[in-house]
Amino acid sequence: MAMKPTEPVEPVPGAPYADEPRLAAAPMGARRLVVMLAFEGARLLDVTGPLEVFSAAARLGGRYEIQVRTPDGRDITTTAGTRLSSDGPGTAADPPSLHTLLVPGAEELTQGRFPPGLLDAVRALAARAHRTASVCAGAFALAEAGLLDGRRATTHWRHTATLAARHPTLSVDPDAIYVRDERLYTSAGVSAGIDLSLALVEADEGPDLAREVARDLVVFMQRPGGQSQFSVPARTPRPRHDALRALLDEIAADPAADHSLAALATRAGLSGRHLTRLFREHTGATPAAYVDAVRLEAAQAFLANGETATVTARRTGIGSDESLRRLFLRRLGVTPSAYRARFRTTTR
Known part of the structure; x- marks a missing residue:
């Protein structure tokens, strides 16, 4: 009817x-x-x-x-x-x-x-x-x-x-x-x-x-509308530059590691300015922005699986609860606690 x-x-x-x-x-x-x-x-x-x-x-x-x-x-x-x-x-x-x-x-x-x-x-x-x-x-x-x-x-x-x-x-x-x-x-x-x-x-x-x-329906999680269709690594074309490709793999494998510009440049054997140019050319973002995007996705996964904001901030390299909160508000428009609430029962 x-x-x-x-x-x-x-x-x-x-x-x-x-x-x-x-x-x-x-x-x-x-x-x-x-x-x-x-x-x-x-x-x-x-x-x-x-x-x-x-x-x-x-x-x-x-x-x-x-x-x-x-x-x-x-x-x-x-x-x-x-x-x-x-x-x-x-x-x-x-x-x-x-x-x-x-x-x-x-x-x-x-x-x-x-x-x-x-x-x-x-x-x-x-x-x-x-x-x-x-x-x-x-x-x-x-x-x-x-x-x-x-x-x-x-x-x-x-x-x-x-x-x-x-x-x-x-x-x-x-x-x-x-x-x-x-x-x-x-x-x-x-x-x-x-x-x-x-x-x-x-x-x-x-x-x-x-x-x-x-x-x-055995759906693992309900994804919010603003979430990306693909993860950051999946939607980033593989760079031809060997050193940059290795860095992207390291960032994806361990978001919490030291990925400051100085640390990345040292591992790649390049100057910070040269590395920034390579990042912009191959990923469309600065090294810091790329690392933030990978850490944000890692944080989303941790929160969806029930981790606290404090543990999530530490395990993703974001640092503090406040840094995590600012990143979520800036990029997703919601707080970490609100994001976590979306998945609280679907992942049990």
Whole structure:
């Protein structure tokens, strides 16, 4: 049964997913209608990942009703060859309203090829949805339908440059797991749709249910939207310079070691000025900024696994609790304690 959209309330500062709007609870007995708009050639995990999150939430007490719709109401076949049945056409007058519209991705969307009727269905359903979200290349459908004009968005890292070039009014974040701009959400590649869906469940039903869902699906952790799609070492091209390559490996292997400019330059047998030039050329950052980024990621992992701020600061080389707090606020916009709270139950 379709439901009347709820009204948003202000997020609680420092709460888990504090950057997400906390939606008002659904009226007693009402259910939030979630519609997945699938289409011929959609990527299977883009469809099933979010649906598993919302169906698990419903099974565990969340008030969700789930439908899979297609542009013309016909059954479709995904990229994996799996056939999915449709609950109806996306352009139908019913439901008169829905809570969440989800749009999956497909490689052909990144090439500007949209299945017949898809964009009309996106516009029709989004006009009646409380919020609209895309998974991976589904952002291209939202953008082509005109929903993302002048907004922030993200997509799979392979396609962020294409999305930005094709839709110059967009502000594309090439690194985020997911991005929210008012009631529009876009997420990165494939599994990021699960992260986004967990965040949406938490916004609706609170952190306890979201963490129960994460445990049920054996998801190690709920990644916040601003977290990078890749770790610092993984997204840094391997430098051709032997000494610099060795330094990057040392920093990744032991973030807590002495990685001051003087120490790095001595180990590399280079002057500080020369080493700084090499870092800028090959990593796009100064040595200090690169080390801070690696230590921040290490600190995130320690906190997610339940370590205290004091232990985390010491084991990552950040130093003091206050230094850790400043780094988290500057780079992530949350305190270490708020970040740790996000994972307190999912990692048990």
